[in-house]
Amino acid sequence: MPMPISPKPDHAEQLLPKWTYYEDAWFEREHKELFSRAWTFACVVQDIPQPGDYRAVQVNRHGIMVVRGKDGEIRAFHNTCRHRGTQIFEEGKSGNCRHGIVCPYHAWTYNPNDGSLRGLPKKDLAFPDMTLEDWPLHKASVGVLGDLIFVNPQAVPEDDFETWLGSMRDTHMWPHKLDGLSEKRPVRYDFAANWKGFCENAMDGYHLSYLHDKTLMGPDIECQRWDAVGRHWVVFSEAEERPSANPYTRIPGVDTSKPYPVVYQFFPNSGVLSSPIFFSAYTIVPVAPEQCYLELRTWMMPREQQPQAERTKPSSTSGHGHIMPDGKRYISIDTLSCHAMESLDFQIEDMWVCEQQQKALHSPMMQTGPLARLGETPLTWFQQHILDYVPLDGPEMRVAAELHDGHEPLRSAIPTRTAVAAS
Structure with a gap:
């Protein structure tokens, strides 16, 4: 289900506590609750002009390969082999895999059109009971805006690309x-x-x-x-x-x-x-x-x-x-x-x-003052969207707020969800 979108604010204020800019536990929540669900710019269509062309990119913590199939369609797969998890293509590299996506470690070979496992060496001896169809590359999602290619690490995103774009394509295109x-x-x-x-x-x-x-x-x-x-x-x-x-x-x-x-x-x-x-x-x-x-x-x-x-x-x-x-x-x-x-x-x-x-941010005296109505209102809007994905709730966030008010270090002080549940 698409995430509701917060309205454009009519004033500027700081919504995020300062510890959300340096705290380990919050940073991990951002990766889990925001970036693992987000669309991110990856490359441009000119990087992969021919069938079989690929570009390997790093999208936050996800290694992704963007591939143009033999049918001309652009697809994305996670850049990790289903055998031992090896990164198949080096980050930042481009090339052509029209004859197959081949892992350099043990030569497991995948179909560039759909990511299916096509073959592997010595299958009858090494994996006599394996069903190839059970081990395709993990899929990611692709969207194209102008010449820009965006990817989402989810195979089926909560917000599809057009929903995420809003009216951008129709009203604000460069x-x-x-x-x-x-x-x-x-x-x-x-x-x-x-x-x-x-x-x-x-x-x-x-x-x-x-x-x-x-x-x-x-x-x-x-x-x-x-x-x-x-x-x-x-x-x-x-x-x-x-x-x-x-x-x-x-x-x-x-x-x-x-x-x-x-x-x-x-x-x-x-x-x-x-x-x-x-x-x-x-x-x-x-x-x-x-x-x-x-x-x-x-x-x-x-x-x-x-x-x-x-x-x-x-x-x-x-x-x-x-x-x-x-x-x-x-x-x-x-x-x-x-x-x-x-x-x-x-x-x-x-x-x-x-x-x-x-x-x-690490000074006990540092706190954000008033923000400019003209010029800084977008910061409030940006922070509200982060809070839509990573809300300031739950017992560990209350602990963090209490420690922050006392100017104490937070890095190892916020209990995990498991620890809070057990207490």
């Missing part, structure tokens, strides 16, 4: 088409912060003119408009009275003569940036209560179609982090070549401020 655009080097930003802190930062319109005064330079809150679409959030840019002075070549089809959507936050942890000069899709991956990373992919007009002066200009991430064998640039605060606020990269500025806020 005009960008990735065919004809060129993908830039993917970037991974590693944060020493809770995943919710980054999501809330992305939805916070109040900080844009201040934290990002050297990079984004606004827009100011009185110029911002945001819409609630299902559980998702879309922010609009002002119409341009004249074309921007930005020197990069514009992407065809983006009409800036009227307010247009520029940021999408897909609940709970995916997003899109839809600029006239670039298109980005990202996922915030929760690793631990105080650790997450942002996977960012960006497309622009091809280099040969950019002005000559821009073709050799380094990107804002150049000089920061390390390029690893997988081709991604990995960036964290300790790999910067300058202070974060001198990086001229707004994502690095956000990473820095999220870490600063995370550190402050």
